[in-house]
Structure formats: C-alpha cells, structure tokens
Amino acid sequence: MSSGPIGIFGGTFNPVHYGHLRSALEIRERLGLAEVRLMPSARPPHRATPDCSIAERLEMVRLAVAGEPGLVCDERETLRAGPSYTVDSIRELRQEVGPQTSLCLVMGADALLGLADWHQWQQLTDYAHLVVIARPGWHFPSAGAVADWLQPLLCEQVDELLAQPAGKVHLLQLRPLEISSTEIRELIAAGRSPRYLLPDPVWSRIRSAGLYGYNQAAQT
Ligand code: ATP
Secondary structure, three states: OOOOOEEEEEEOOOOOOHHHHHHHHHHHHHHOOOEEEEEEOOOOOOOOOOOOOHHHHHHHHHHHHOOOOOEEEOOHHHOOOOOOOHHHHHHHHHHHHOOOOOEEEEEEHHHHHOHHHOOOHHHHHHHOEEEEEEOOOOOOOOOOHHHHHHHHHEOOOHHHHHOOOOOOEEEEEOOOOOOOHHHHHHHHHOOOOOOOOOOHHHHHHHHHHOHHHOOHHHHO
16 A cells, blocks of 8 residues: 555546546646545445446456556445445545545545535545545535535645645646546447547447447447
C-alpha cells in the first residue's frame, strides 16, 4: 500500500472514459497524491445495476489505467455482497492505510447534490476528505442539510487539506470534458463509433465482448 495521500474515485464506469481518466490524473497532480484509485461500484445503491457485468466494467477500468502508475483499479466493491455503499469502502480503506494517511474521496458536483441520499453520508468525512469536481452547469448546494453540513468543513488550501487525514471538503475546478458513459452507450447502440472518447483498449474490449449492443457482424 502506498504511503502518500490517496484519492479514491468511485463510479459505475459503464464504461470508463476520458472524462474520468483525465479528471483522475489532474486531481493526482493538483493535490500531489501518491495515487488515485478508480473504484467501480458493483451494485450502485442509487441507480439500477448496469446491464454490463461488474466483471466487464472492472476489466475495462484495468485496461484504461494500465501503463499509468498514478492510477490504480480498486476492486473492493466487487468483493462484497449487497449494495456497494461508499462509506463501507472508505472505512475499509482507512483500516488498511492506518490513521495518518490523507484519503480524498473524489466526486463530481452532480454526485454531491444527491449526497443526502447516500448511506451514512455524514460519516464519510470521519474516514476521508471529500474532493468535489466542479462540473459545467453544476453548483455547490446552497441550502438544505448538505449545504449546512458542508459549510464548516470547506477547506481551500491543499496544504491544509493534506495536513489532516480526513474531515474536510475541497472544491476543484478541472478541465471540463463533456463526455458521459450514457452518450458512449447510446453511440454504440446506434452503430456509431465512440472512438477518441475513451481509450482504444477499452473500445476494443467492448467490440470483442459485444457490449452495449455492439453488433460485430454488422459493424466490422
Ligand atoms: P452515466 O452517463 O452512466 O451516468 P458517467 O459518465 O456520469 O455515467 P459515472 O461512472 O456515473 O460516469 O461517474 C463516476 C464519477 O465520475 C462521478 O463522480 C461523476 O461526477 C464523474 N464524472 C463523470 N463524467 C465525468 C466527466 N466528463 N468529467 C469529470 N467527472 C466526470
């Protein structure tokens, strides 16, 4: 296990794309993290379990991060039964790294707006910082339970953030890349190419496994 601060980036990754990967890399560089772990959710609690199996989604994340030492595929949510609650994963990771290492749970601002529906959401900061990616068109919650909870936790300085193992919320502006897994699935199902929106090895895997309605006979 790495000794420096660690970022953990959860999602369905159905499939993983350059929006995820570029964000993970920029977060690592901007915060000076030892690594960022991409953690596919096996059974996301707040959305339907994707048709694409967790084994395939995991394999695509593995292919996507191969050759980039700062990005790691974290399989822990595929190893637990039941809903993939982020708080359980963060608690587990905290036990592995010990009490001193800074952990940064990364989420898009869209995810932050729905935070109040997450299982034991207020406990997330017992184990990690929250690093929120400002996404185009999204805003910080300005009223309600999440807004009230966030306000005293906000921390602008990276040094101050990483001087502590957990407990703060940091907002990051990154290069916006308007790419979504939904659009990629739609392109493939419509017989169009998603190439250059995601790594070539991931696109090859989608074709060879016939994922997302890719029709080999019609499209080769
Ligand atoms: P879908 O279209 O199926 O909802 P998605 O492309 O939004 O998928 P997810 O796997 O649901 O991808 O997202 C995982 C995390 O990545 C979330 O925190 C989300 O905010 C963030 N994310 C998704 N797309 C981008 C992007 N283009 N740039 C930065 N962050 C992104």
